[in-house]
Amino acid sequence: MxxxxxxxxxxxxxxxxxxxxxxxxxxxxxxxxxxxxxxxxxxxxxxxxxxxxxxxxxxxxxxxxxxxxxxxxxxxxxxxxxxxxxxxxxxxxxxxxPSILDREPVLVAIGTGGASAGLAKALRLRLEALLPQSLGELARKLGGARSALRERLPDAGERRRALDGALAASGPLDPLDENAANCVDEWVASGTSGRGGGVVEVVLRSADPDDLTLREARLLGSADLVAHEPGVPASVLVRARADASRVAIATGETPRAPDGLVVILRA
Known part of the structure; x- marks a missing residue:
């Protein structure tokens, strides 16, 4: 790979x-x-x-x-x-x-590097049908709740994991749910905590990141640490959070688990 x-x-x-x-x-x-x-x-x-x-x-x-x-x-x-x-x-x-999808303050910009403005527009129109108008209000509510959430969950990792869980598909703040913005205050006040850490192994079936299951892609996007064996392609690694720690490990090695979620990618 x-x-x-x-x-x-x-x-x-x-x-x-x-x-x-x-x-x-x-x-x-x-x-x-x-x-x-x-x-x-x-x-x-x-x-x-x-x-x-x-x-x-x-x-x-x-x-x-x-x-x-x-x-x-x-x-x-x-x-x-x-x-x-x-x-x-x-x-x-x-x-x-780019072609701009406006859910102010949420902006989705789709570009093709100048290759095809028509393709960028077509993708924007598809997304227009998926993203509700209430998405901007959800963003504003989350921005307004930042201090309260920080007070309830002082640890940045736990706070991020709590948001990841709430914003996931079918979560209480699912961005595709038109009612999600109305649930922010209740969710913050509920005492919700972040999802636990732990170690999860993902054995790659190919070098194509599209072969990741939805669960694997979600875990990779939420991980605090990504440990990867030799041969794991960069095209898969870039699916992790940009600020997640990355460490190369030997084949078969299992790293010590720090606090948070660790995903081990095995080639």
Whole structure:
């Protein structure tokens, strides 16, 4: 099994532009679409390059029919320290704009690295049908309950495991349940505790992470420590929480179990 680290083409980020200048150059439908995106995020559209640079803009969109002019503008803006998006020219882009599913403050951004905006839109529309409008309210309620939850569960690991359990499918705060937001206060007040730790072994059937069962994928995504034998592919390891500890072990070895959930991946 290949353990090389899988690469992604872009680093997904959410960029806050509210009240900030953003350069949008060009005219026509494509330029107007970029202006709407900027304004929707609270940014201040500036349509003059030098004015935007002087005002400290950090992002720029270029929607120009002349490819040479677009490339020249991109070079000048990049030399001034801005990140640049050139419509329909992914090779000139420092960033691309995803298809956005809005459940403010929950935002789901779907990107294809500029390969197919149509595919990104199709995926967004599928997800629109799955994610209820109440998802944003659930996020706000959880944010408001953060202090109370921290007081009830001071240990960060236990707090995270409690949230993992509550937010799991069919849990009391299942994000796909339209009534979940109404249950947050009751759940926090109930004295719920995190799921216990322990050691769970997962024997891989192949190098394909899609061959993980739903239970195995859930455990891997909740683990505090992931111990993996030689030959476990990085494509499986990346399914673990980004902040979970990882340790390589010898074939057949069982590590000492610290507090929390340990998942042992065996090739």
């Amino acid at each position: 290949n353990s090389a680290c899988p690469m992604i083409s872009s680093l997904p980020l959410f960029h806050r532009v509210a009240g900030q200048p953003v350069i949008v150059l060009g005219s026509g439908e494509a330029a107007e679409a970029k202006r709407r995106i900027v304004e929707r995020a609270g940014g201040v559209v500036v349509d003059d390059m030098q004015e935007g640079i002087d005002k400290g803009a950090r992002l720029a969109f270029i929607a120009c029919d002349d490819p040479d002019a677009a490339q020249g503008d991109a070079i000048r803006l990049r030399c001034a320290g801005l990140l640049v998006n050139v419509v329909d020219r992914p090779e000139l882009c420092d960033f691309t704009t």
